[in-house]
Amino acid sequence: MSTAPSSPNTRVRRLAERAHYDAATVHAILDEAYVAHVGAIVDGLPVVLPYACARVGDELVLHGSTRAGILSAIASGTPVCATVTHLDGLVLARSAFHSSMNYRSVVLQGAARVVDDQQEKIRLLDALVDHLLPGRRAELRASTQGELDATQVVAIRIDAVSAKVRSGGPKDAPEDVRPDLWGGVIPLVCGFGEPQPDASTAGSVAAPALRGARR
Amino acid sequence: MSTAPSSPNTRVRRLAERAHYDAATVHAILDEAYVAHVGAIVDGLPVVLPYACARVGDELVLHGSTRAGILSAIASGTPVCATVTHLDGLVLARSAFHSSMNYRSVVLQGAARVVDDQQEKIRLLDALVDHLLPGRRAELRASTQGELDATQVVAIRIDAVSAKVRSGGPKDAPEDVRPDLWGGVIPLVCGFGEPQPDASTAGSVAAPALRGARR
Numbered sequence: 001m002s003t004a005p006s007s008p009n010t011r012v013r014r015l016a017e018r019a020h021y022d023a024a025t026v027h028a029i030l031d032e033a034y035v036a037h038v039g040a041i042v043d044g045l046p047v048v049l050p051y052a053c054a055r056v057g058d059e060l061v062l063h064g065s066t067r068a069g070i071l072s073a074i075a076s077g078t079p080v081c082a083t084v085t086h087l088d089g090l091v092l093a094r095s096a097f098h099s100s101m102n103y104r105s106v107v108l109q110g111a112a113r114v115v116d117d118q119q120e121k122i123r124l125l126d127a128l129v130d131h132l133l134p135g136r137r138a139e140l141r142a143s144t145q146g147e148l149d150a151t152q153v154v155a156i157r158i159d160a161v162s163a164k165v166r167s168g169g170p171k172d173a174p175e176d177v178r179p180d181l182w183g184g185v186i187p188l189v190c191g192f193g194e195p196q197p198d199a200s201t202a203g204s205v206a207a208p209a210l211r212g213a214r215r
Numbered sequence: 216m217s218t219a220p221s222s223p224n225t226r227v228r229r230l231a232e233r234a235h236y237d238a239a240t241v242h243a244i245l246d247e248a249y250v251a252h253v254g255a256i257v258d259g260l261p262v263v264l265p266y267a268c269a270r271v272g273d274e275l276v277l278h279g280s281t282r283a284g285i286l287s288a289i290a291s292g293t294p295v296c297a298t299v300t301h302l303d304g305l306v307l308a309r310s311a312f313h314s315s316m317n318y319r320s321v322v323l324q325g326a327a328r329v330v331d332d333q334q335e336k337i338r339l340l341d342a343l344v345d346h347l348l349p350g351r352r353a354e355l356r357a358s359t360q361g362e363l364d365a366t367q368v369v370a371i372r373i374d375a376v377s378a379k380v381r382s383g384g385p386k387d388a389p390e391d392v393r394p395d396l397w398g399g400v401i402p403l404v405c406g407f408g409e410p411q412p413d414a415s416t417a418g419s420v421a422a423p424a425l426r427g428a429r430r
Contacts, residue, residue: 034305034316034403037252037298039263048254048263048298050320083252083263089408090249092423096344096355097362101249105265129311139396140311147312169413179417181354186425187408188249193304195401198384202394208307210401 020163029106029163030055033084034132036108038062040070040080053082054124054131059155060108061115061124066152074112074154082108082156090186093170094177102166102185109160115153124153133208235378244321244378245270248299249347251323253277255285255295268297269339269346274370275323276330276339281367289327289369297323297371305401308385309392317381317400324375330368339368348423 020026030036036053039046047070051062060082064071074080089102115121122143129137170183177183195207235241245251251268254261262285266277275297279286289295304317330336337358344352385398392398410422 035300035302035318037254037263037300039252039254039261039296041256041261045294045324046254046256046261046296047322047324048252048296049322050298050300050318052316079260081254081261081263083265085250085252085265087250089411090347092348092351094355095362096340096352096358097366099344099347099351099355101267101347103250103265107262107264109260109262125311129314132305132314132316133307133401136307136314137311140309140314141391143311147310151312169411172415176356177415179415180420182410182412182416182420182423184410184412184416184422186348186410186423188405189408190403190405193402193404195397195399196304196384197397197399200387200392200394201397201399205395205397207399208397208401 020165025163026106026158026161027055029086029104030060030084032086036060036082036084038070038080038082040074040078042070042073052128054128056124056127058158060158061128061153061155063125063128063151063153066150071152071154075114077111080110080112080156087188089188091170092183092186094172094181094183098170098172100166104165106161106163108156108158110156112154112156115155121148121153235380240378241321241373241376242270244301244319245275245299247301251275251297251299253295253297255289255293257285257288267343269343271339271342273373275373276343276368276370278340278343278366278368281365286367286369290329292326295325295327295371302403304403306385307398307401309387309396309398313385313387315381319380321376321378323371323373325371327369327371330370336363336368
């Protein structure tokens, strides 16, 4: 991945000053995401569905049931678009026009690669579990062949990609600013709530440590 | 919108017990969303971009610059898919296979209608601002003709739509449950942070009241 737009399709056309193409920015945004919104063309129509995701190296990995909506329609080479968005705040300007939101997003276009190799499939599924909760995979039994067969794993190379970031306060026209009208940012914050053990969990078992607590 | 799948395209194919088609469920999920991930076919490829959204009656309203990526490619009748997802929790099961997430999502397919009528355009843009912060629109000046001309508003009828909801704890196979292994849900909670006034806001001006504070 270069620091320049790698594809005409993923060039940020609007507000190019908000565009970022460097790997560190793209990876940081992807790594914070549990879900990507994945678009594909199904029967001639666009379909967008949310999928659990994890970045593994220079690929974004998705998984789903082999019977699922669009993953089952994805064969190697099918063009897809996977988009991740973190909403960071509501930007309250002094005009409707300049009202905005702070966000960080990544748009990734590419061909989905179906992962058939069993060892690679296991490795990528393990990464998805550990992305949910780092270290969790080691606590669980191995997947059965039936489970592996029922699961489809696809990977999209992080190549034709762009990131877009807006941060900071409103950008009002000077003539719109009135000291008596509040302007600024209302942050949107997301984090972990109190873990809720199910009835099968013994009371003596400690809840998972939530490392790297979310914003 | 009926309580049955209204289109073969939006029928939930996988885990149909998680599917909901009633208007109340669909509207509640849409009304909690600031952003929809909107997919369209551009130059033969799927493109998914995040857009601010607001439900107005039985339509989902989006807006953007007339120079923007996919809205500029949307003419009346263009098929689009707008998807909203709220992630509610990480579901930690005793196997990788049953690990999951709690979520509420809506998938809406339809034809984007470009809103050209000036009065309707103003009304829908007002709704978008008030969706960001209820009551905010009344505090702002009217939009100029130039601002209106630079903004494209589209509406998608909430018709071919489905919602999907997962809630509750892990659904482990009985033989996987071990009392010494924690299983349950780690809630993901999102809410408003402390409002951050910009430098132009007088210290005496109260921050906006955040009615209907988010989860």
